[in-house]
Amino acid sequence: MSFKRFLALFSTRNKEFFRDRSSLSWNILMPVLIVAGFSFAFSGDIGKQFKVAVLNESMANAQSQKFLKLKHIDFYSVKSTGYEIKNTVAKVQRHQVDMLLDAKSQKYWINTESPSGYLVEKILLSSADNNFDKQTVTGKQIRYIDWVIPGILSMNMMFSALFGVGFVIVRYRKNGMLKRLKATPITAFEYLSAQIASRIILIMVVTAFVFYGTHLFVDFVMNGSHFNLFLVFALGALSMISLGLVIAARITSEETAGGMLNLFSWPMMFFSGVWFSLEGAAPVMQSIAEIFPLTHVTTAARAIMIDGAGLIDISYHLIILSLQSAAFLLFGAWFFKWD
């Protein structure tokens, strides 16, 4: 590995990206426009359904069953594990769930600062004869825009990683640039590592720009450490760039590359919890989502930004992303062909 050759490729690729104004603008503008659009769309009062999380639904007593039979309330079941209870209580604190009800013990949690929680409590108490055991929590409301921003940042990163590396490599292979580089002392490892390093830095710069730029007009929550978030995005970028390398390792047609990259990016965009929570989704879908790097980036970023999670809390996602990065990188480098 020659650092001189690596730097030559790295700096040229950076110049190429930053001078391509239309691509750069689009990379920055797209997420800002999406956030602005969502911010506008969700700024007013929207008629919504009450949402109640239910513990021990199958063991519901008669009093609870009366409440659970009511229409126009979105009941969903949660497992009665310590982690799930803690997680759901946190959602009540953030106004994402209006009430958590233990259908067996008749204990319920509401947020005293939530108007919806207040109304759901009134409905619960008027529908049942016996008193329920009230637990109160407090917490600032987490708006949809707060919830969706980590996903949008992650999604933008995914497109930049997959298309920015995968598509570019295929284009260079098709137009003979890679063949020309093959005729020099450059090794595949030097070339690929320069592409990866360049793209990670570009992604981090663009993501930081979008993050702080968006923060100027949307006051979204950021309860965790900026360094932790940086780490998650850097690891996520590495993982998805490496996936791009695997896809682009041998393809010689830009059309095929575009199709393949879309084949990977679109399912990730919809089934990685960027736009909607996967809780309550079919178990098969949740299992599939676990395979996607975007799921782990989004979940970890969301945990940091909304819950203020530390590295230990998101270690599962960091480990998965690290393993995926290593696997994709090794396979991509081994499978890579210059022409």
Added chain:
Amino acid sequence: MLATDILQVKNLVKHYPNVKAVNGIDLNLKKGVCFGLLGPNGAGKTTTVEILEGINHASSGEILYKGQPLDEQFRNEAGIMFQSTALQDYITVRETLDMFARFYPKNLDVDNLILRCNLTEYLDQDNRQLSGGQRQRLLLAIALVNDPDIIFLDEPTTGLDPQARRNFWDLINDIKAEGKTIVLTTHYMDEAYSLCDEIAIMDHGKIIAEGTPKTLLSENFNDAVLQLPEKELNKIDLSNLTTHIKDEYIEITTCDVNGVVSMLIENSISLSHLQIRPRTLDDLFLELTGKELRT
């Protein structure tokens, strides 16, 4: 391998499914020669050159550069100019040269190279904005940036206008004067004749003729070509001569130029448009590879 040999090729074979692209080639290239590899489309010359450049792998055979198999030393000391190479968008001529220079342990002075390849005016120009001739000169400069001992030029003047071609020939002659070894493929026989010390003509994956241009011509031809307008020659019987119609002219190929000219005078044919030319590499090429169209 002699001390003067720089590249030695032994029984080179490259088979693709259903095609023998290269079918047993032997070559010995001496230091400082300009070697031309000629052949019709599909003859196997691009495959051969790509194998020599280390871009493609042979099915069998051996290639030795300075007595060693193609290795890192070869990649450091070889300069390569493909027929068509895309350059990175949004990068200037200067930056492109600097990037390639940093790939090699040994470099020519980039400023000097820029002067030599007439690139001074375009230094800050984006690669996308270069004309055909400017682009070819940049690709040549890239091929020279590592001060190579051996340079591969694959159809370097294809698509250039006559001035740009002549300009390019001057550059190649300068490189030759420095004692560099050049491997040139071209479709232009005048280019091969003008630049190459030795040529090899390939067809169907094999070398069918090899030597200096003059030797090959003298070995294959002892005749000349007389050319007259077709309308002038309609009056006489040429059935006992070898003739060929080209455009509106008739070409008579003969070993006895004096005899044919005397016959024309006896038949009162005007010689005011008569042209006599020696045989060329074009003739040799067509003679050896046939005249049917290759695709």
